[in-house]
Amino acid sequence: MGCGVPVAEIVFTKMGEEYVERQNAYFLMSKKMKGSNISDIKDTEMAWEMGYAIARLHMAFIQCEKEIALWDNGLLKEMRGWVRENLADNEWRIVGEAEYLKVVESLETVYDYLPKQLIHRDVHFGNFLFLHGNFVGYIDFDLSQKNIRIFDICYFLTGLLAEETSDTLTKEEWLESVKAVIAGYERMIKLTEKEKEAIPCVMECIEILFSAYFIGTKDVKRANDAYHVFHFLQECEDDMKNVI
Numbered sequence: 001m002g003c004g005v006p007v008a009e010i011v012f013t014k015m016g017e018e019y020v021e022r023q024n025a026y027f028l029m030s031k032k033m034k035g036s037n038i039s040d041i042k043d044t045e046m047a048w049e050m051g052y053a054i055a056r057l058h059m060a061f062i063q064c065e066k067e068i069a070l071w072d073n074g075l076l077k078e079m080r081g082w083v084r085e086n087l088a089d090n091e092w093r094i095v096g097e098a099e100y101l102k103v104v105e106s107l108e109t110v111y112d113y114l115p116k117q118l119i120h121r122d123v124h125f126g127n128f129l130f131l132h133g134n135f136v137g138y139i140d141f142d143l144s145q146k147n148i149r150i151f152d153i154c155y156f157l158t159g160l161l162a163e164e165t166s167d168t169l170t171k172e173e174w175l176e177s178v179k180a181v182i183a184g185y186e187r188m189i190k191l192t193e194k195e196k197e198a199i200p201c202v203m204e205c206i207e208i209l210f211s212a213y214f215i216g217t218k219d220v221k222r223a224n225d226a227y228h229v230f231h232f233l234q235e236c237e238d239d240m241k242n243v244i
Contacts (some may be wrong), residue, residue, distance in 0.1 A: 039126050075107070121145050123155050125188060127140045151206075156181065214226060
């Protein structure tokens with residue numbers, strides 16, 4: 001990518017096009033990148049590398065914003081919109097209305113102060129490639145959009161709690177990952193005090209968002225799983241503030 005982001009190189013069609021359209025579906029081919037995904041979610045060194053890699057991507061995205069136009073979205077807009085609608089349609093059976101309102105009101109108090117820019121929006125170990133312990137590239141930009149920049153950090157960290165593995169993180173291990181990711185990110189980009197203050201709330205919003213999404217797809221188990229992560233985050237608020 002011209003913005004200095006290590007991504008897969010597009011293979012052009014015989015007609016010199018980047019993609020083809022068939023029956024309202026779009027197809028694109030790219031060269032396979034070197035590296036693989038990280039599977040050890042307990043490795044704090046890799047967590048630091050992930051934080052640093054997110055920051056590098058954000059820096060490059062600032063330049064990309066001048067050249068490309070993508071969906072201008074916002075977490076607060078989503079929380080007030082389809083998230084609320086799905087929870088209400090479910091008659092607040094999984095996420096209570098009072099819980100929802102408390103989190104959204106907390107987000108509202110800081111939202112205007114949170115830096116916004118182009119973000120990846122789907123940050124997890126599966127979308128960042130490493131080779132011999134070194135970061136080598138990013139993949140899957142399907143959900144990229146303009147949003148609050150800490151969304152990527154919070155999304156990655158809450159995703160560690162949702163990993164369906166036999167080697168689940170303990171609370172203490174997860175908090176070490178929180179500390180490592182933020183340290184890695186701040187190696188390049190310093191978070192504002194408002195951003196640090198908002199991180200627990202944004203994480204809780206993400207899990208409510210997931211619960212609402214799975215309610216919409218009729219996947220009650222995953223909706224409840226997201227709700228349980230939401231409660232875990234609420235219980236960890238003070239601990240998170242200490243490590244952040």
